[in-house]
Amino acid sequence: MKEKIKYKNIAVIIAAIILLLAIPSIWPYGYYQFLRLAITAIAIFVAYLAYELEKKSWMWLMAVIAILFNPIIPFYLDKEIWVVIDIIVATIFLISLRLKANNE
Numbered sequence: 236m237k238e239k240i241k242y243k244n245i246a247v248i249i250a251a252i253i254l255l256l257a258i259p260s261i262w263p264y265g266y267y268q269f270l271r272l273a274i275t276a277i278a279i280f281v282a283y284l285a286y287e288l289e290k291k292s293w294m295w296l297m298a299v300i301a302i303l304f305n306p307i308i309p310f311y312l313d314k315e316i317w318v319v320i321d322i323i324v325a326t327i328f329l330i331s332l333r334l335k336a337n338n339e
Contacts, residue, residue, distance in 0.1 A: 247328040254325040
């Protein structure tokens with residue numbers, strides 16, 4: 236389990252960085268497509284880990300993030316709304332660094 240948590244920590248730091256990098260409108264559209272895919276995958280991984288750790292609220296929170304960023308049926312929102320969402324989700328990912336197994 237410690238190995239999975241280590242990978243989770245690396246993944247959520249990457250997620251937070253790419254979310255914060257998305258705030259300025261300097262990237263081509265492909266970056267935002269990559270962002271959706273990466274955030275969805277990381278959120279699913281963290282949700283799975285939260286399920287294994289029996290952290291149900293984290294599991295559901297990550298499921299909502301995965302749905303919001305999913306690239307298959309995307310939500311189309313204004314850039315200003317996405318900026319707020321990106322900051323909130325980056326913060327949630329960074330807070331999830333504290334997510335640990337009960338016996339640690």
